[in-house]
Every structure is written in structure tokens, then in C-alpha cells.
Amino acid sequence: MSVGRADRSKGIGSSLLAVIIDEAIRRKAPRFLAGASEAHPDALAWAGKRGFREIGRRIESYVELASFDPDRFRARVDDVRGSGIALKTIDEILDGRDGETREGFIRALYDAETPMWEDVPWATPTPHWPYDRFRQMGFESGQMIADVSVVAYDGDTIAGFTMTGKRQSQDGYTWMTGVGRSYRGRGLATAIKVEALSRAKAKGLRALLTTNDEPNKAMREINAKLGYRTLPAHVQLEKPLLH
Numbered sequence: 001m002s003v004g005r006a007d008r009s010k011g012i013g014s015s016l017l018a019v020i021i022d023e024a025i026r027r028k029a030p031r032f033l034a035g036a037s038e039a040h041p042d043a044l045a046w047a048g049k050r051g052f053r054e055i056g057r058r059i060e061s062y063v064e065l066a067s068f069d070p071d072r073f074r075a076r077v078d079d080v081r082g083s084g085i086a087l088k089t090i091d092e093i094l095d096g097r098d099g100e101t102r103e104g105f106i107r108a109l110y111d112a113e114t115p116m117w118e119d120v121p122w123a124t125p126t127p128h129w130p131y132d133r134f135r136q137m138g139f140e141s142g143q144m145i146a147d148v149s150v151v152a153y154d155g156d157t158i159a160g161f162t163m164t165g166k167r168q169s170q171d172g173y174t175w176m177t178g179v180g181r182s183y184r185g186r187g188l189a190t191a192i193k194v195e196a197l198s199r200a201k202a203k204g205l206r207a208l209l210t211t212n213d214e215p216n217k218a219m220r221e222i223n224a225k226l227g228y229r230t231l232p233a234h235v236q237l238e239k240p241l242l243h
């Protein structure tokens, strides 16, 4: 919801909010979700006065690839490889596959993502997206950067992965990084991301971006070590609607 600068403090925002809240109550919605940037404390204060409370923060961050030095992390990637984990790009995995074998990989990646998705500390219930949408978005839309998307294999088992999408012409956006529950704490996520960043740099991309939930300390810690810099958080808000 936005009100033009010249027309602020005239009650327009409050009137707009009243209309949509009434409609949400009429539809028996249990609560109203909204959000504002931490960079706009006035907007947060405005929402706070109208019954919205903070339920979470999502933090976008970026790493400029010119300043990313893969050699600093080489030993960590070698350790993971040395433990028997193979790192392959989706481009390499799909090379020579079609029909059923291609479909088999996409299905296996989706199935691997299911428990990882459940472990993302979302502020609001976020069910795993349906297979058809995963497939369409990742593999049919032309938006994935397959040679900057990396899968960690333990034999034939997908132990972890990171998927990168296009972000305008020069940048990439991490859609999802995840590691299987039984493989965590062994440096896999770090190695997968180092591999993706190295390939993004070699490909000439300018930056990689990502968004993490504030409670996701492990993922945020990994990104901080890799040189990601945070942008102002998106503050997630909710207003309970009583019937």
C-alpha cells in the first residue's frame, strides 16, 4: 500500500486500510499479513499503530563476484570432495539426458527438496510448492542458470543442492540452498555455494543475491563468511482479525 508523498498525512492510507480490512473480515480471514522495509521506520510505526505486529524478518543479501576469492575456500571444498561427495552442476547432470532420465532427475531433486523446505524457518506456514510448479519454474521457464546450480551427490543420492536463477542481465539469484538432514554440519552447504560462486564469477556474472529468514543462523552465517552483505530487512507483519 502506498500513498504519494504530496498526499500523505491526510488519512488516505488509513481509509484504504479500513476498506481492505473490512473485506478480509467479511471473507472470514483469520489474520491480515503485510510487510515493510526496515529502512522505512515511519511505515513500520504507522502499521504498529494500526494493530500490526512483527512476526519475522527476511533479509536480502548480495555478494559482488569481483571481490569473491574462490582460493580462500578451496580447502573446504576439497575436504567435502575428499569425503566422497561429488559436486556437479545441473548443466552437467542434464547433459545427454532426455525424456524419462531428465524427468527422473527433476523428480529426485524435488523429492530431496521436500524435507529441506520443511526445515526453512518461515514466519508463516509455507507448504512445499507442487511438483509441476517446481518443474515449470526450474526447468521449463528458462530462468534457471543451470551451470551456476550445483548438486552434491553421495553416490546416487542427492545430499544437497543450490539452484540459481537469472536476475536481470548481470546477476544471479539463489532460489534455494539445502542439505539433507543426515548430511548437515559437514561443510556441504559451504562447498556447494563456493562452487556456485566460483562458476558464477568465471561466467562473468556481477553478483549473486539471496534472501534468508532472520532465524536461519546457519545459512546466514555461511553467506556472511562468503562475503555476502546484507540489505535492510523486509519486516513481516500480521494483524489478527477477530470475528
Ligand SMILES: CC(C)(COP(=O)(O)OP(=O)(O)OC[C@H]1O[C@@H](n2cnc3c(N)ncnc32)[C@H](O)[C@@H]1OP(=O)(O)O)[C@@H](O)C(=O)NCCC(=O)NCCS
Binding pocket: 116, 117, 119, 120, 121, 175, 176, 177, 178, 179, 180, 183, 184, 185, 186, 187, 188, 189, 190, 191, 212, 216, 217, 218, 219, 221, 222
Ligand atoms: C542451512 C543448511 C543449508 C546448512 O547446511 P550444512 O551443510 O549443514 O552447512 P555447513 O556444514 O556448510 O555450514 C554450517 C555452518 O553454519 C554454522 N551454524 C550452524 N548453526 C548455527 C547457528 N545456530 N548459529 C550460527 N552459526 C551456525 C556452522 O558453524 C557452520 O559453519 P562452520 O562450518 O564455518 O563452522 C541446512 O541446515 C539446510 O538445508 N537447512 C534447511 C534448508 C534451508 O534453510 N536452506 C536455506 C534457506 S534457502
